[in-house]
Amino acid sequence: MQFFFQGKVSMAIHLNSGNHETPLSEINVTPLVDVMLVLLVIFIIVAPMFSQALRVDLPKAIAPSSTDPIVVDLSLDETGVLSINGDATNLDLLPEQLRERGEADPELVVRIGADAKTDYQKVAELLSKVRSSGINRLAFATQSP
Numbered sequence: 001m002q003f004f005f006q007g008k009v010s011m012a013i014h015l016n017s018g019n020h021e022t023p024l025s026e027i028n029v030t031p032l033v034d035v036m037l038v039l040l041v042i043f044i045i046v047a048p049m050f051s052q053a054l055r056v057d058l059p060k061a062i063a064p065s066s067t068d069p070i071v072v073d074l075s076l077d078e079t080g081v082l083s084i085n086g087d088a089t090n091l092d093l094l095p096e097q098l099r100e101r102g103e104a105d106p107e108l109v110v111r112i113g114a115d116a117k118t119d120y121q122k123v124a125e126l127l128s129k130v131r132s133s134g135i136n137r138l139a140f141a142t143q144s145p
Helices: 032-052 094-105 120-132
Strands: 072-075 083-084 087-089 110-113 139-142
Touching: 072 094, 072 120, 083 094, 094 120, 110 120
Parallel strands: 072 110, 110 139
Antiparallel strands: 072 083, 083 087
């Protein structure tokens, strides 16, 4: 049943007389807001309970002091000249040199520094050679802007 006011249909009042073909034009968001507010209150109450830490008495043990790892600096300039700790070397000899140093110290770290103008292909080849030598700990030397 629809009401007509000056030739217009009023949608504010909708009396359904069993006819289910007419769409409901308004969505009631009040239940949604109520559920969200209840969830918010629950989280506000429960959140401080999660921040409390468990008290655990850890066992005491004596461990040897850790030392800083030995770092090998690899430098690659823009012309492709490679050096290990300042000494020039060949890219083909690099895996064997790093393998020898890695056997002497298993915690060896290789720090790679390449000039900003160095071709990316040369850096990728250097990374491949370092990985083939069995070195797993890599670092990249960068500068702050």
